[in-house]
Amino acid sequence: MVLVSGSFLAPLLEVTFLQELLVLVTFAFSFTLWRRLKPQKEALKGVFSCGVPQPKDGFPAPQKVVKTQEDFSREEQEHAKTTEKEMQNLFANGEFTRALNVYRRCERNGWEVLFTEELFTSLVQSGIRVSKLDVVERTLRTMKRIKMKPSLEFWQLTLKMLSSRKHFALCLVAYSIFECQIPVDKVIYSCLINAGLESKQLKRIPDLLKKFSQASLKAKDHILHFRCYVQLGACAHEALQLFRSLAPEVTNLMLNLALHACVNQREEEAAYALLSEAKGMEERHLVKEKIVDIVSYNTVLKGFSAAKRSDRCFDLLKDLMSHGLEPNEISLAALMEAGQNRVASEIGEVLLRSVSMGSKLTPGLYKAFLHGLVRANQISQALALYEAMKEQKVALTDIAVFSVLIKALVDQRDSRKAFELVEDLKAEGLQLDDLLLTHVLEACRHECNYQLGKKFYQDALDSGVTPSEVTLVTLLKLFGRCGASEEAFQTLKTWESLHKRRPSVIHYTCLMQGCFRSKNYELAWASYQLMLENGIQPDDTTISTLISGMVQGHQWDKVLPLAPLASLATLRLAAQKAPEQEIGQLKALMKKASHKGA
Secondary structure (H helix, E strand, O other): OOOOOOOHHHHHEEEEEHHHHHHHHHHHHHHHHHHHHHHHHHHHHHHHHOOOOOOOOOOOOOOOOOHHHHHHOOOHHHHHHHHHHHHHHHHHHHHHHHHHHHHHHHHHOHHHHOOOOHHHHHHHHHHHOOOOOOHHHHHHHHHHHOOOOHHHHHHHHHHHHHOOOOOOHHHHHHHHHHHHHOOOOOHHHHHHHHHHHHOOOOOHHHHHHHHHHHHOOOHHHHHHHHHHHHHOOOHHHHHHHHHHHHHHHHOHHHHHHHHHHHHHOOOOHHHHHHHHHHHHHHHHOOOOOOOHHHHHHHHHHHHHOOOHHHHHHHHHHHHHHHHHOOHHHHHHHHHHOOOOOHHHHHHHHHHHHHHHOOOOOOOHHHHHHHHHHHHHHHHHHHHHHHHHHHHHHOEEEEEEEEHHHHHHHHHHHOOHHHHHHHHHHOOHHHOHHHHHHHHHHHHHHHHHOOOHHHHHHHHHHHOOOOOOOOHHHHHHHHHHOOOHHHHHHHHHHHHHHHHHOOOOHHHHHHHHHHHHHHHHHHHHHHHHHHHHHOOOOOOOHHHHHHHHHHHHOOOHHHHHHHHHOOOOOHHHHHHOOOOHHHHHHHHHHHHHHHHHHH
């Protein structure tokens, strides 16, 4: 390397330093100038772009200059009228696409200001008919841009068409475009309010409802107010006030909606007071028609039921019957959902007393009361009501009645009475279905009655019942309880070929448990082999069941092949009872299983 003296480097370093200093000064001056000029630029931008929407990229959106009719010559205006007639003919002949193409050519020339409302009406209505909603929206925005004020008839026709075709979102878009220019009319705003309700735009409802109220309304038109109060969920006071102000022209629907609004706001007592007030109007003939019906009572019943006011539910039931009405299925469901067995018992006693005195209920009401009493665990009263139905020769054509009662009796281990109901079912000309068959087989298992269960099962098959997977589990449990392991094995072996359904690992495990119950270890092992042959992989429950059963039977030659598949807990249980010659292998497998778990 050649060394250069300091006298040679000094001028070079001085020049380099001056260049860098000049760059820094230039940068500082430019930055200061830019900071000072930026506010002025922003101010000028605000002045020149006032009223012009600015996109996010900072460039002003291009604004189309709206021409007026005076900007066109007489020839152009005449030509526009001729073109409009041509488009009207195309719309009338159903040639929407051709008419739309002609309109777009005219729009490029700015002729849209020369067209009449009739053409825009045809364009909008044709677009709705062919579901070209983008064309409809663009047309509405064009009408707004050229400062056209659509007539009352235009809005009525357009919004009714959109509502009838369930284009609720576009109804609200049209309102957003014109808003203050839309006439205050009950037809128009009823369509808009309905669109808001259907599309769940509840925040817009109060403003729409306020403008709807400014229209010329009749009493029946206020039903829409009550519908809105129900949907908004916080207008019970407004509903009550409006109902009272409309008397004596209130209707049944108004009452029921007002009650619904109160119940939605959890004002059950207010709803009950309104119901009593409506009854008083009827009694004093202050209304033109009857306004209290079973729906009115059921609405208030549901409110008290949701609040768990069982005492008020029972009082309301008595009030309902004193008013000359008959409770229905919905009434009972609301009563039972109050969650008080005492009330269910009282209802059952009143019902049985009225039936014994000759009162007759509809079959649907009998069914509802039976379901309710069973849900309330009033089985004895449900059976007493069933016997009363038989005495009154009520046609029991619904198998669900028997299914509910038989299931309740099986759960209470009253198999004898359950079998009696099965005979009554057959006497009515009904057949066991899959669900009832499962209940009956469960009753036979409780009684350990293999022959009767087999008979029920065969009769159901002969009547065309297709047993389900749950039925198969119950059948295998019955066979296992009664020691019929061989028949259980054959049933499972032929199940897929007979019923076109493949047994699962649950069914094979259930079969093995039955085999172990009768100490038939060879058959349990054969069941395991059958499962593997059919491509069913054992789960932890299956392996645990097999090893536990084989350990109990000292079948160690079958335990060791299963041990690699077993969990550590299962192996520990097996090792506690294993002979000395097998303990070594089990401990080695336990060690391997513990390392695998870690």
